[in-house]
Amino acid sequence: MVSRVIPVEPFDLVVFGGTGDLAQRKILPALFRRFCGGQWPEDVLVLGAARKKLDDDGYRALVAGWLKEHAPDRSADCAALDRFLSRVGYVPVEAQGDEGWPELAARLSRDRVRAFYFSVGPRLFGALAERIEAHGMASDKTRIVVEKPFGHDLESARALNATLAGHFRERQIYRIDHYLGKETVQNLMAVRFGNMLFEPLWNSQYVDHIQITVAETVGVDGRESYYDRAGAMRDMVQNHLMQLLCLIAMEPPAKFDPDAVRDEKLKVIRALDPVLPHHIVRGQYVGVDGQPGYREVVGNPRSSTESYIALRAHISNWRWAGTPFYLRTGKRLVARSSVINVMFKDAPHSIFGADAGRHANVLSIRLQPNEGITLKVTIKEPGQGGMRLVDVPLDMSFAEALGPENQVSPDAYERLIMDVVRGNQTLFMRGDEVEAAWAWTDPIIAGWESSGDVPKPYDCGSTGPGDAELLMKRDGRNWQGIKP
Numbered sequence: 418m419v420s421r422v423i424p425v426e427p428f429d430l431v432v433f434g435g436t437g438d439l440a441q442r443k444i445l446p447a448l449f450r451r452f453c454g455g456q457w458p459e460d461v462l463v464l465g466a467a468r469k470k471l472d473d474d475g476y477r478a479l480v481a482g483w484l485k486e487h488a489p490d491r492s493a494d495c496a497a498l499d500r501f502l503s504r505v506g507y508v509p510v511e512a513q514g515d516e517g518w519p520e521l522a523a524r525l526s527r528d529r530v531r532a533f534y535f536s537v538g539p540r541l542f543g544a545l546a547e548r549i550e551a552h553g554m555a556s557d558k559t560r561i562v563v564e565k566p567f568g569h570d571l572e573s574a575r576a577l578n579a580t581l582a583g584h585f586r587e588r589q590i591y592r593i594d595h596y597l598g599k600e601t602v603q604n605l606m607a608v609r610f611g612n613m614l615f616e617p618l619w620n621s622q623y624v625d626h627i628q629i630t631v632a633e634t635v636g637v638d639g640r641e642s643y644y645d646r647a648g649a650m651r652d653m654v655q656n657h658l659m660q661l662l663c664l665i666a667m668e669p670p671a672k673f674d675p676d677a678v679r680d681e682k683l684k685v686i687r688a689l690d691p692v693l694p695h696h697i698v699r700g701q702y703v704g705v706d707g708q709p710g711y712r713e714v715v716g717n718p719r720s721s722t723e724s725y726i727a728l729r730a731h732i733s734n735w736r737w738a739g740t741p742f743y744l745r746t747g748k749r750l751v752a753r754s755s756v757i758n759v760m761f762k763d764a765p766h767s768i769f770g771a772d773a774g775r776h777a778n779v780l781s782i783r784l785q786p787n788e789g790i791t792l793k794v795t796i797k798e799p800g801q802g803g804m805r806l807v808d809v810p811l812d813m814s815f816a817e818a819l820g821p822e823n824q825v826s827p828d829a830y831e832r833l834i835m836d837v838v839r840g841n842q843t844l845f846m847r848g849d850e851v852e853a854a855w856a857w858t859d860p861i862i863a864g865w866e867s868s869g870d871v872p873k874p875y876d877c878g879s880t881g882p883g884d885a886e887l888l889m890k891r892d893g894r895n896w897q898g899i900k901p
Contacts, residue, residue, distance in 0.1 A: 425838045427460040429525045433545055434536035435465025435507065436479070439564065443595075444536060445480055446488040447830035452501045453491045456835060464524060465507045466517070476507030512537065513544045522552045532837050534562040539573075543580040550584045560837050562591045565656050566647065567846075570862075571855035578848040591837050592846040596657045598829030598836075601788040602664065603844070605757070608782075608790060610669050615780070618761070621740040625777070625894075628758040629661050631746040631784075632899045635753075636702065636877075637724065641715040648722040649699075653746040655858045659686065660846070661784075662742060665757060666732055675842040679850055686853040690731045692861050699865065700725030700882035701872035702749040708877045711748075723872045724748040727885040728861075729892075741892065745885060749877040751899055755784035758897045776806055779897070 430448070432440050448463060465476050481502060484491070491497065508524060510517030525531055533549055535542055542563060549555050561581070568574030581590050596602060609615055618624070631653060637644040644652060663682035670677035701724050704710035711724050725747030732742065759780040776795040783789050791811060798805040836844060864870075873882035880886075880899050889896055 427458045428530035428838045429462045430532045431464045431466055432534045432536055433466050436467045436469050437536055439536045441483040442487050443830045445483055447828050447834055449484050449488050449501050450491055451831050451835055453497050461504050463505045466510045470509050471507050473506045477502045477505055480505055512541045518548050518552045522554050530558045530838055532560045539577060546581055546584040560589050560591055561585055562593055562837055564593055567592055567851050571859050574851050574855045587848060593833055594656055594660055594846060595829040597660055597844040598833040599784050601782055601784050605664050605782055620736045621738055623761055624740055625760045625762045626741045627665060628743045628897055629658055631755045632750040633748050633753055636749045637714055645715045645717055645720055645722050649724055649726040649746055650862055654726060655854050658744050658746060659854045666737055678843050679847045683850050683853055688732045688734045689857050690733050692728055692730060694864060696729040698727045698882060698884045698888050699723035699872040700875045702877050703874045705876045721871055725881050727888055747881050751878050751880055754899045757782040776808055
């Protein structure tokens, strides 16, 4: 089965911070892959914009090098690379000054989609939005894309929302969270709302608990200054894990429409109970075998910033009353693994006797690596006397059914940037959604700051602090293993 390519209308895309790390590793490679995938019309312009003094040819040379490093699967096609580079240009601009803005405006076409990607720090969002409007580049077809962190707390998030709202309508603002662009995350909605098999069981009557894990093997190297101010709660839980929680727990929207979907996600966030102090574990990695610990990396020997967090959350609504949601994320763990485990309850009565043991179904949605969905089911162990039971995975990756040409999932940025061009906000956060997430997060952070809480140490290459295991064991449960 061959995927149907949905073309987009002609567009101009300006990447502010066009020489930065995100542009190099993600944005431009994503654009190049969509170009190679036949999703672009002929008349498209991509402009990098930054303080660095470059002309078009100088920028194209840089882009060519980035694509060879970060998109080697496509850049080997020299003809495709040359055609893509012919659509790329560059304008030096001062984000908080006047230099370059008239030249940038002159490069853009009239009466077409214009997308401005703010791949810069939040402190520049207001200046960029103001100058886009002041230089006549704002229209009904203008869209702006903003990266996290969207605020540092509720107050700053509200201020940023107000700043952007002073120049653009909410339907023009795309707050990007790359986790929502992953194929498996989108498949979560298809599995839930497209299959009668699961939706009737998706509630507290049948689900014992849900685990959401985002484990990373990397440390905070290269992000020391930002991360030591933010920590795992602000960097991961408030946005990425919150979005996954919403998609798992939300009610079926009336239709697959941007505001209908985001309305249901917002209801989940507003139904979250405050997290009790003994339901939170903070950790900070320490060095082993010559590897530097967190404090050595950030250069702050007294840092109390967490690089790991685990917590138990509850949603006070009819669907999920009494069902705990366990969230954990951390740096420098034993394996890179992002997975959602829906842990179903045991059968109310076993007809097979005590020797059969306890068995429960688990639906695992793997986000990275090895994206896929599996369902653990219980069967009779082959060749054994009596009725011995064993749990086996039921493959739901659909790789064979979809064919080899569909086994490589597009990068999340590929999907999300094309959704910006199409004007589809379904996978982007709305302003009130961001503020509600901060309203839930802020009291948690304030609680441990006021109590002087210190993160628990854990070794690099481990599964995290031991207290996180106790968080589950106190409830008679266990974390599913962190697996590569």
